[in-house]
């Protein structure tokens with residue numbers, strides 16, 4: 194099921210929440226093998242974009258194509274497609290009364306009929322891939338924040354999805370753990386032949402491992418280019434976001450103002 198074109202392709206996409214347009218005119222093409230950073234300030238619509246990528250939110254206009262196919266609308270086809278997308282959600286989402294290995298085994302138990310021994314072997318391989326084979330029997334509370342995040346990563350990889358989507362993978366992590374997780378995102382992408390989309394406001398931790406970056410703000414994509422181009426941009430809107438300045442073209446109370454305009 195390989196195809197030569199982009200893994201993800203959004204064209205003229207408009208996304209609305211609660212009857213209000215959150216993003217409009219979104220064009221995005223993610224070639225196979227790339228790590229793409231989707232950046233933007235809080236409330237800019239990153240989670241909304243992510244929901245469109247997983248088929249959870251149907252665009253109000255435009256088209257979303259994954260693996261060269263239009264996003265299915267039928268529930269059954271959507272479910273099949275989702276098995277090909279590994280999503281690591283904000284926070285860990287690990288079940289606290291299950292061990293690391295049992296957490297990683299969950300998608301395999303839910304979506305395959307593989308024999309128990311094979312599942313155990315696959316789980317060991319996934320934990321090894323994130324450098325945590327020794328932690329297989331540990332419960333989430335016994336792991337550091339960074340280790341728990343890596344277990345969540347192993348679980349997202351359990352079904353060998355060709356596309357990985359990370360939603361704020363660094364929330365709550367210290368700089369060292371953040372570096373480890375982002376290095377891992379890059380290494381797994383390259384060694385397993387994946388394509389990765391990292392949705393985050395952690396610009397400085399993410400750019401070093403990204404091939405391409407887009408910035409969303411004020412309802413659209415305001416920058417698209419390489420990390421080096423992003424660092425060098427003079428665009429005041431993008432600079433305000435990169436430099437973390439409270440005053441500038443992005444209103445400080447963007448969410449409240451948008452709500453008023455609705």
Ligand SMILES: Nc1ncnc2c1ncn2[C@@H]1O[C@H](COP(=O)(O)OP(=O)(O)OP(=O)(O)O)[C@@H](O)[C@H]1O
Pocket residue numbers: 210211215233234235236237238239240241242394448451
């Ligand atoms: N279910 C919803 N109904 C109405 N408005 C919504 C809904 N979900 C999100 N919004 C609005 O859409 C806008 C974008 O929200 P979104 O969560 O996509 O932003 P974000 O960039 O992911 O923010 P954060 O970084 O804080 O998670 C916000 O103004 C938010 O209030």
